[in-house]
Amino acid sequence: MTMSAVPPPRVLSVAGTDPTGGAGIQADLKSIAAHRGYGMAVVTALVAQNTCGVRSVHLPPASFLTAQLEAVSDDVTVDAVKIGMLAETDQVQVVADWLATVAPPVVVLDPVIVATSGDRLLSREAEGALEDLIPQVHLITPNVPELAVLSSTSPAASWEELLGQAHKVADRYGVAVLAKGGHLPGDTVYDTVIDPAAGEEDALVVGSPRILTSNTHGTGCSLSAAMATLRPQRETWDAALEEAKRWLTAGIEAGRELHVGRGHGPVHHFVDLWT
Numbered sequence: 713m714t715m716s717a718v719p720p721p722r723v724l725s726v727a728g729t730d731p732t733g734g735a736g737i738q739a740d741l742k743s744i745a746a747h748r749g750y751g752m753a754v755v756t757a758l759v760a761q762n763t764c765g766v767r768s769v770h771l772p773p774a775s776f777l778t779a780q781l782e783a784v785s786d787d788v789t790v791d792a793v794k795i796g797m798l799a800e801t802d803q804v805q806v807v808a809d810w811l812a813t814v815a816p817p818v819v820v821l822d823p824v825i826v827a828t829s830g831d832r833l834l835s836r837e838a839e840g841a842l843e844d845l846i847p848q849v850h851l852i853t854p855n856v857p858e859l860a861v862l863s864s865t866s867p868a869a870s871w872e873e874l875l876g877q878a879h880k881v882a883d884r885y886g887v888a889v890l891a892k893g894g895h896l897p898g899d900t901v902y903d904t905v906i907d908p909a910a911g912e913e914d915a916l917v918v919g920s921p922r923i924l925t926s927n928t929h930g931t932g933c934s935l936s937a938a939m940a941t942l943r944p945q946r947e948t949w950d951a952a953l954e955e956a957k958r959w960l961t962a963g964i965e966a967g968r969e970l971h972v973g974r975g976h977g978p979v980h981h982f983v984d985l986w987t
């Protein structure tokens with residue numbers, strides 16, 4: 713067997729843990745591997761959770777978060793970063809400072825605020841600190857309630873409303889926004905990247921049939937890690953989204969085969985490899 717001449721992108725996940733493997737760092741590493749990236753991980757929070765919900769959270773001191781980030785970047789060239797759960801203001805600031813020093817070429821932020829189970833992962837006080845982090849990243853991937861928080865409005869009830877909020881946030885922060893329709897009603901789930909840098913061209917809207925399933929634990933984590941891994945390998949965010957969305961839809965459908973947990977089960981990250 714021969715290896716490709718182009719090395720895989722070195723992708724760092726900065727996120728919390730899920731010991732049942734469906735969300736957070738564990739999901740990110742699987743998603744990165746599924747998209748042919750070399751996965752690395754810095755833990756922001758140890759989370760005692762499963763498919764049913766969050767039981768407790770243990771945070772390392774902010775100085776230890778810095779130590780982990782520097783241990784990676786002092787040694788390894790980081791091609792892309794995916795940022796997930798950040799629990800408190802000091803964690804957000806540590807990551808913002810590290811990004812300012814290292815300036816990785818691709819940074820995706822999933823502004824995780826509340827888990828699918830309804831448990832809060834980012835403290836209310838730290839919501840404001842996200843505003844300082846967002847201008848330092850290239851793409852943010854909020855779900856409907858998270859986009860409402862970022863645009864200081866109530867959650868969108870329609871695709872048109874969602875697009876309006878995404879444009880507002882994209883223009884305010886100068887950042888690309890992946891608008892995700894997972895929480896909207898309808899038989900088709902739409903996603904699109906609103907990119908202020910992409911000019912007047914119409915953005916690609918990718919739709920997929922809504923799958924009737926409860927296996928949606930970690931969909932947002934997995935999608936954002938896929939986008940971070942694909943972007944260094946593709947020309948545009950749209951190309952990355954098209955590929956990631958096809959994969960995620962198949963992964964949600966195949967999640968039925970995994971039989972993990974009694975709550976919201978995980979997606980099948982290796983659907984293209986095993987089935």
Ligand SMILES: Nc1ncnc2c1ncn2[C@@H]1O[C@H](COP(=O)(O)OP(=O)(O)O)[C@@H](O)[C@H]1O
Pocket residue numbers: 854855856892893894895901902903920921922923924925928930931932933935957960961964
């Ligand atoms: N039931 C579903 N069927 C098909 N795709 C889905 C379904 N639920 C979510 N998705 C897709 O999963 C991704 C993340 O969804 P979303 O629910 O919006 O975010 P989050 O997981 O962050 O709450 C999006 O690409 C969305 O289109």
Ligand SMILES: Cc1ncc(COP(=O)(O)O)c(N)n1
Pocket residue numbers: 727728729730735736737759761796797824826827828829833928929930931932933
């Ligand atoms: C550590 C961690 N990060 C993120 C999520 C959100 O994932 P989801 O909203 O899909 O439950 C989670 N449950 N745990």
